[in-house]
Amino acid sequence: MRVVVLTSSVYSETACAMCVNLAQTGYLPVGALALRSLNRKTLLRKVGQWGFSGAAGYARAKLIQSNGQSRVRNPYLELFLKNGSEVFRSLREVAAAHRFPIMTCANQNSAQTAAQLKKWSPDLIVFTGGNILRRPLLDVPRVGVLNAHLGLLPEVRGMSSPEWSILNDVPVGVTIHYIDEGIDSGPVLQQCELPGATDSESLDDLRNRLIAFGIERMADVVAALDRGTIFPRPQSDLDKDNQFFVMHERLQKLAAQRLRKERIYSLAGTVHG
């Protein structure tokens, strides 16, 4: 199975961990394609996301590659990112260690990107972030493009899925599915609830755990596809509009409060048997 990894940035911890885990499972990527980190659009996006100071910090981190900054932001990925006494800080380091090629592009949907990907003749593309994917890119791999969605489909499509799951009393979990032209509407390959989701200390903690869980599940699914033991099933309820959008901070606070509450219940349940 020839696997290519698509990512939003060469500095994406998720992409690094995904590549390492795929390699360890016997599916060494034949290539990785990342969006350029320091282009104007990305910087403006970061300004919108984190404000000027956050974006400046982001740019600084990308420009000054200090060896002292070896902290892993998502502690649940540490296991994947360990590289001797150091940790992988970029996909370039992972690619060098595991010897697979890495390219960058400005737009994952461009004709040049599709042409580049075709050269790698992928059976599967594993998507870890970037643009909303369109054709012709979706037609490049022989089998399809996979995504680990941080929510259970079809109940929660779109953005801020863990937070929306909590507020809507939907179990928190991960869905591995094929990407089609809709938003998280492609056929589902595997769906798992996150064990002990209510033990999460915060929304960030929950999200970090889901990301790590998704990386583990993805390797399983790639292996199962290779063995021919897993089959996609189309999503039901496609007529129903289950798309969710980026959650406002005030609703996020409510979701965090609900998570704390569930944790208290869960702890109380443990204490009282």
Add this chain to the structure above:
Amino acid sequence: MTSPANHVAKRFAKVFAEAGGLLSHPLRVGPLLGKLASDGMRVSFEQRHLYSYAKTTRDSQETLNLLVRWILDAQCPDGGIAAYYSLLSGYSKAYPEVTGYIIPTLYDFAHASGDRVAIAAAQRATAWLLSLQMPSGTFPGGLQGSEGKPSVFNTGQILQGLVCAYSETKQSEILQSAILAGEWLIQQQRADGCWSGAGAYQNEVHTYYSMVAWALAQLSRCSGDDRYATAAERNITWVLSRFRPSGWIDGINLREHPNYLHFMAYILQGVLECAILRHRRDAMDAVAKSAWILLRKFETNKSLCGAYDEDFKHGRRFACLTGNAQMSCVWMRLFELSNDLRYLNAALKMNEMLKQLIPAKGSRGIVGGVSGSYPIWERYQPLRHISWGCKFVADALLTEDRLMRSLEAREVEAVPCAS
């Protein structure tokens, strides 16, 4: 019927009159250039990203205070509230229609904040309106001192204010005035439920007169007379027949104007509020469908267009801030009805966007003002801060406050006690 030449002449006359205002008050040049520059900069550097407006950057309470201060500053000593503050010519004359439907906002603000000044302002506004009512029950259209022909829409909007003022004060004089207005509206209504003829703007039928239906439904509730409710429902049934399967609503029918979001939102607000009062599920569903289409547009593009062609095509690339605030109100009401948090989420983001555009500093007429268009030089009420814009943004922030308090309280209540 006005010819195109007449229309152009009218527009030129308007521009010259406003520019003349600048010549007589040259000190207005500073704020004008400041606003043009700030909107210009914002439009150039704005990044409409997924996370835009997902964080609270301005305090809602402070912004609400600024908005109400703007409204109070625009109130004349006799109680009438100016339609707008032009960056060229200053305050307009008082506008009966807006003075009427600002009354509920003033009372809501006073209840939320405990500010007695807003109540006094609402009482002055009510007294002024009572003095304008014609013997037939109607109220004059246009600004104070204009021709003042009887107007269905303006009478309906004023009726909203009167019903609210009566509910607050229980003064029989106000109820009598409201009933007189209601009777006139019923007399003018056609058998099919719409309003046309001399009392209708440009002698045309308009679907956004659903706002009049809402006022009649309110009057029915406070007077106990079902005839007003029947008239309201008749109009809503007529408006519903103009909803297309695409969610678009025909019949805004404004000659020489595009279909501004403000009027689309009027239709939705009027139908929805009337549907809530009259328990009309069909009307609620129709509004939810159209409002959802606009919500998806907002969430996907991070903005709504200031005007659309049929079936929401060819959106104009500017924002009609009043329409945005009204849509926020509609979404929040739909959240109350459906418990679907996506409506509230969109409204919170819309309110955030609106708050960021309200000047926190500046002279009277500028500070706390809501411009007709963003950027301010665009087509809807160019270079003006409009009083109905302040009203609808204030309504949106008041509703946000009410809903979030209730949601947060519900979440806290359910937390198990540590002991």
